[in-house]
Amino acid sequence: MPTKKDDVYGDHISHKFNDELMELKTEFLKMGGMVEAQVENAIQALVDGDGHLADEIRANDKKVDRMEVEIDEEATLIIARRQPTARDLRLVISVIKMVADLERVGDEAKKIAKLAIKLQEEGQAPRGYVEVRHIGTHVLSMLHDALDAFARLDSEQALRIMKEDKRVDEEYQAAARTLLTFMMEDTRNISRCMSVMWVLRALERVGDHACNIAENVIFMVKGEDVRHTPVEEAEKVVGR
Amino acid sequence: MNTVNPTVTSEADMPEEMIAPVQEEKPAETIIEEGTTVGRPFSADPKFKLRNVEVFYGEDRAIKNISLDIGRNEVIAFIGPSGCGKSTFLRCLNRMNDSIDICRVKGQLTIDDYDIYDSKRDVVELRARVGMVFQKPNPFPKSIYDNVAYGPRIHGLANRKSDLDEIVENSLRKAGLWDEVKDRLDAIATGMSGGQQQRLCIARAIAVSPEVILMDEPCSALDPIATAKVEELIAEMSKSYTIVIVTHSMQQAARVSNRTAYFHLGHLVEVNETNKVFTSPEHELTESYITGRFG
Numbered sequence: 001m002p003t004k005k006d007d008v009y010g011d012h013i014s015h016k017f018n019d020e021l022m023e024l025k026t027e028f029l030k031m032g033g034m035v036e037a038q039v040e041n042a043i044q045a046l047v048d049g050d051g052h053l054a055d056e057i058r059a060n061d062k063k064v065d066r067m068e069v070e071i072d073e074e075a076t077l078i079i080a081r082r083q084p085t086a087r088d089l090r091l092v093i094s095v096i097k098m099v100a101d102l103e104r105v106g107d108e109a110k111k112i113a114k115l116a117i118k119l120q121e122e123g124q125a126p127r128g129y130v131e132v133r134h135i136g137t138h139v140l141s142m143l144h145d146a147l148d149a150f151a152r153l154d155s156e157q158a159l160r161i162m163k164e165d166k167r168v169d170e171e172y173q174a175a176a177r178t179l180l181t182f183m184m185e186d187t188r189n190i191s192r193c194m195s196v197m198w199v200l201r202a203l204e205r206v207g208d209h210a211c212n213i214a215e216n217v218i219f220m221v222k223g224e225d226v227r228h229t230p231v232e233e234a235e236k237v238v239g240r
Numbered sequence: 241m242n243t244v245n246p247t248v249t250s251e252a253d254m255p256e257e258m259i260a261p262v263q264e265e266k267p268a269e270t271i272i273e274e275g276t277t278v279g280r281p282f283s284a285d286p287k288f289k290l291r292n293v294e295v296f297y298g299e300d301r302a303i304k305n306i307s308l309d310i311g312r313n314e315v316i317a318f319i320g321p322s323g324c325g326k327s328t329f330l331r332c333l334n335r336m337n338d339s340i341d342i343c344r345v346k347g348q349l350t351i352d353d354y355d356i357y358d359s360k361r362d363v364v365e366l367r368a369r370v371g372m373v374f375q376k377p378n379p380f381p382k383s384i385y386d387n388v389a390y391g392p393r394i395h396g397l398a399n400r401k402s403d404l405d406e407i408v409e410n411s412l413r414k415a416g417l418w419d420e421v422k423d424r425l426d427a428i429a430t431g432m433s434g435g436q437q438q439r440l441c442i443a444r445a446i447a448v449s450p451e452v453i454l455m456d457e458p459c460s461a462l463d464p465i466a467t468a469k470v471e472e473l474i475a476e477m478s479k480s481y482t483i484v485i486v487t488h489s490m491q492q493a494a495r496v497s498n499r500t501a502y503f504h505l506g507h508l509v510e511v512n513e514t515n516k517v518f519t520s521p522e523h524e525l526t527e528s529y530i531t532g533r534f535g
Contacts, residue, residue, distance in 0.1 A: 012532045083491055085518045085530045223520025 009091060018077050021088060025151075027074065028102075030097050031067040032147040034137065035102045036140065038064065038109035039206055043136040046199060047129055056118075057113035064106035071099045090223060094216040098150070099220070105143065108202040108209075115195050115202075120213035127182045128196035131175035135203045138168055142210040149214060153236045155221040161214035162231050168207035172220040175200050271525060272507045275305040278522045279512035280499070282389070283311035287452065287482045288333060295328050295337065304326045304506040306347075315474060315483045317493035317514065320503035323531060326486045329503065330454050333354075333484065334370035335363050351452070366459030368395055370444035375457040379429035384421050387429045387440055388412060391448035407447055415443035416473050422473035435466020442473060446481075453477065455485040459492060471496050490530050494518045502526040 009021040038057055045053040075096045078084060081153050083090050151159040179193045179200075217240060218226050226234040254366035275292070286309035295303035303325045310316055310333075318326035320520055328337065334358060334404040337343040349356040356366065368391070379387050388408045391397075408425070412418040417439045421427075429440055438458060445453055455474075459467040474483060474496045487493050493500050493514065502510045502525070510523040521527045 013534065014532060017532065082532075085490065085494070086521055086527050088531050089519060 007016060011217055014082075016217055017088075020074075020082070021091060024035045024071065024074055024078065024092065024095055027067070027071050028099060029147060029151055031071060031099065031102050032150075034060070034064055034067065035105045035109070036147070038106055039136070039140055039143065039203075040114075042109040042112035042116065042202075043132065043140075046119065047133060049116070049120040050119055051120050053122045054113040056108055056181065061106050061110040061140050064103060064125065068099050068103040072096060075099075087220070087223075090220045094220045098213045098216050101212045105206050107145055111202045112199050113198050119192060119195050122192060122195075128179050128193065128200070131171075131178060132196065132199055132203070135168065135171050135175060135207075138164070138171065139203050139207040139210060142168070142207055143213075146210040146213040146217065149217045149219075153164060153217070153221050155218045158217040158221075159231075159234055159238045160215035162211055162226075162234055165207050165211040166231075168204060172200055172204040173214075245248060249339055272504065272509055274507065275307070276509055277307070277508045279510045279516075281308045281501075281508065281511040283309035283314070284338070285312045286310060287312045287314070287351060289350045289353070290332075291348040293329070293332060293345070294393050295325070295332060296344045296346075297340070298342040301440055302506050305331075306508040307506060308501065308511060311499075313478060313480070313482055314499065315478045315485065315497045317497035317500045318484065318486045318503060319488075319490060319493050319500060319529070321534065323505075324503040325506040326501075326503045327456055330456055330484060330486050330509075333452070334372060335366050336372065338363065341412060348374060348416075368448045369450055370452040370454060371448065371450035372454040372456070373438070373441050373445055373458045373462050377434055377441050377461065379432075379437050379440050381428065382427050382434070384412075384428045384440060385425040387449045388443050391444060395448055397448065411443040412440075413446040414446055414473075414477070415439045416476075417467060417504040418445055433466070437470060438466065438470060439473065440463060442470070442477075446477070448452060450481065452484065455483065455487075457486055460488060467492070488516070503531060504529070 009025065010018045012018050038060060041053055042057050044050065045057060075092050078092050084086070084199050087190070145157055146161050149161065176197060179197050179235060183190045183193045212227075215225075215227050215234070218224070222237050222240065224237045226237055256480065287322075288308075288310040290309070291307045291428075293306045293308075294301060295305055306329065318330060318342065320326050331337045332345050332349060333351075333356070337345060342413060345357060350368065351366075355361065380390065385408055388411050389398075389404050392404060392407045398407055409418060409422075412421060419437060420436060421432075421440075432440065438461070442453070456485070459470050462470065474485065485496065486494070494517075497514045499511060500514045501508060502517070502523070503522075504525050510517070510521060510526045512522065516522075517526060518530060521530065
């Protein structure tokens with residue numbers, strides 16, 4: 001009886017089926033890594049005022065989109081060929097959903113890159129970069145941990161990410177208040193502060209998507225859907 | 241083997257040594273605790289109540305202390321790898337195992353609280369209540385009409401020809417076959433296609449107004465279209481009958497049944513809502529089997 005976590009998808013009678021599921025997992029993680037880098041670079045481009053890097057991010061987003069389509073296609077073929085059940089089915093269904101989340105994270109990175117170019121063109125470092133860096137680091141680690149939880153089928157780590165999301169929301173609220181103060185101090189700051197506000201908003205959304213991925217990991221591992229349920233409920237599911 | 245009532249057996253005078261538990265050495269045994277089934281093996285409104293059932297082929301214990309309810313008007317699917325005992329268990333429900341000399345059945349098996357293995361019980365009457373459809377269509381080498389009319393005739397269900405005609409038509413209609421055969425009821429049944437023959441066997445089973453229909457891999461010899469028709473029929477019949485289906489096609493179990501029972505080496509490992517079994521089964525062995533990790 002194979003029970004080791006690392007080969008739960010690799011012990012079918014059909015080796016071809018093993019390969020297909022492995023490929024799906026690998027491709028998803030590859031896309032995850034790509035998207036992670038996109039967000040990291042977007043924050044860097046903004047803080048450094050690096051227009052070239054921002055342009056690169058916008059170009060790379062097309063690759064992310066292409067990966068989404070490819071992974072979806074692969075998942076569809078697995079369903080058609082193999083009619084997966086139980087944990088195999090949960091893997092395939094979760095990947096289809098999580099890929100959509102990753103693609104949206106990619107879009108947020110592109111949005112930040114665009115704002116970075118706009119802010120760079122407007123010149124003069126606006127306020128709020130400290131907050132951007134802080135929240136950026138936070139959501140990046142959430143995204144990284146969510147992908148890691150997926151790779152290791154670690155529902156406890158996924159639960160921790162769900163809890164983190166609340167903190168990101170609080171940090172976002174606090175940062176928004178700070179920027180509002182800057183805008184009230186001097187109305188000439190409004191346009192630039194609004195741009196930074198959009199960046200913060202995009203980062204907060206990245207946190208939400210990381211949280212969605214974490215919820216899917218719990219579904220994959222535990223077989224129970226914890227979306228739209230309080231964290232306490234998810235805690236019970238993971239504890240089972 | 242613990243709480244078996246030795247009074248209910250197919251052979252009352254069973255030698256003592258045969259009741260002794262058989263030691264199993266297969267590795268999977270370490271994962272299954274004998275007599276325990278995870279999930280929901282019992283029903284609020286049972287048609288069959290089966291308790292501590294054991295079946296022996298000579299010395300060999302093929303069914304090991306299984307307890308299960310089959311609900312009224314429920315479709316329950318039995319799945320499991322070859323030799324796991326699902327067909328053997330199915331055949332206990334209308335005493336089809338009686339014809340095998342070395343086969344003995346122990347435990348309490350009741351249909352509507354009536355003891356199936358009561359020695360005074362009329363087996364023919366039991367089998368009229370609990371009909372059966374087999375893997376390979378087995379029509380009699382007679383006309384289509386006579387195949388369906390056979391049961392009602394021997395059970396004396398129709399006094400007049402017109403009554404018999406009505407039973408034949410109704411049964412063929414219920415089996416979704418009437419429109420295909422109504423103009424050739426006198427044609428020999430063995431000349432029909434495999435799918436039609438199987439539906440004829442279903443019509444033959446329902447002609448004697450059974451309460452339960454047992455199906456032992458009813459679609460394994462049929463093409464996908466004939467299979468779809470039989471599955472459609474199962475869905476339709478579930479309104480008025482209790483249906484127990486043994487199938488090797490897991491997709492079929494997933495499509496047609498309300499509950500699914502997973503058998504493994506003579507044990508009943510898990511019984512659960514079919515939706516649960518195929519998305520998140522409780523037992524590791526069920527998971528391994530339905531995901532194609534062994535079997």
